[in-house]
Amino acid sequence: MTNLIHFTKMHGAGNDYIYVNVMDFPLRNPQELAVLWSDRHKGIGADGLVLIGFSEIADFSMRIFNADGSEGLMCGNAARCIGRYVFEKGLTDKKVVKLETLSGIKELALDVEYGVVKRVTVDMGKPVADKEPVCIEADNRVFKGTVVSMGNPHFVVFTDDVAGIDLPWTGPLVECHPFFADRTNVEFAEVIGPGVIRMRVWERGSGITMACGTGACATAVAAALTGRAGRQSRIVMDGGELGIVWDEASGRVFMSGGAEFVFEGEIAP
Numbered sequence: 001m002t003n004l005i006h007f008t009k010m011h012g013a014g015n016d017y018i019y020v021n022v023m024d025f026p027l028r029n030p031q032e033l034a035v036l037w038s039d040r041h042k043g044i045g046a047d048g049l050v051l052i053g054f055s056e057i058a059d060f061s062m063r064i065f066n067a068d069g070s071e072g073l074m075c076g077n078a079a080r081c082i083g084r085y086v087f088e089k090g091l092t093d094k095k096v097v098k099l100e101t102l103s104g105i106k107e108l109a110l111d112v113e114y115g116v117v118k119r120v121t122v123d124m125g126k127p128v129a130d131k132e133p134v135c136i137e138a139d140n141r142v143f144k145g146t147v148v149s150m151g152n153p154h155f156v157v158f159t160d161d162v163a164g165i166d167l168p169w170t171g172p173l174v175e176c177h178p179f180f181a182d183r184t185n186v187e188f189a190e191v192i193g194p195g196v197i198r199m200r201v202w203e204r205g206s207g208i209t210m211a212c213g214t215g216a217c218a219t220a221v222a223a224a225l226t227g228r229a230g231r232q233s234r235i236v237m238d239g240g241e242l243g244i245v246w247d248e249a250s251g252r253v254f255m256s257g258g259a260e261f262v263f264e265g266e267i268a269p
Contacts, residue, residue: 012077017075018049059097062075077211145157154187
């Protein structure tokens with residue numbers, strides 16, 4: 001009889017993933033399972049698969065596989081969800097959790113009330129950004145944007161009408177543009193108020209998602225660099241909002257937001 005794998009579906013601002021504790025349920029073929037399980041018609045349905053595991057250099061490790069099976073470097077929304085998962089599942093009693101990712105160790109600060117994690121703040125580290133804008137041509141248009149790395153690549157384009165962007169068409173064209181050797185995440189953003197930015201995202205390997213934590217950070221950094229906002233922004237996405245602070249003294253970016261359980265179940269590997 002096939003051993004069933006226990007999974008938990010969680011989301012951060014609508015960015016939903018399937019979480020598996022591989023310390024208890026090892027997976028041999030996560031790339032294939034990410035594609036199979038992420039299918040919203042034939043599988044569980046998600047933006048990808050996240051593995052929570054042991055770490056020799058932190059409290060836990062995270063591996064993330066996008067809906068197309070490619071492995072991601074970092075996901076801020078997934079990191080927040082892991083913070084709530086490991087605390088409320090009794091895997092740790094720490095309120096500051098260190099998480100090993102392919103983009104380095106991230107520190108998660110948990111805001112806990114009566115045993116429930118209400119909010120998680122992630123130290124996303126120092127961004128690497130080009131001060132000069134980059135122009136690329138796609139779909140017979142020129143897109144002027146800011147290249148930002150939050151441990152993974154982003155291209156942030158500001159517009160006066162973010163709702164008017166044909167994201168299903170334009171997103172993959174920009175993602176796969178020859179300028180980006182390893183493809184890129186794409187954010188289209190519009191300043192809608194002082195320190196408030198509306199953002200839509202096309203994620204590398206997943207397509208349109210409700211939110212992107214690293215994308216929100218990249219957008220806040222790009223807004224500050226281009227004089228559109230200060231070092232503290234509220235990023236409004238399809239699935240919810242995130243608070244972003246780019247600390248001037250340390251140069252580090254801090255992302256705050258919630259993390260929600262959706263449902264749990266068992267599935268054959």
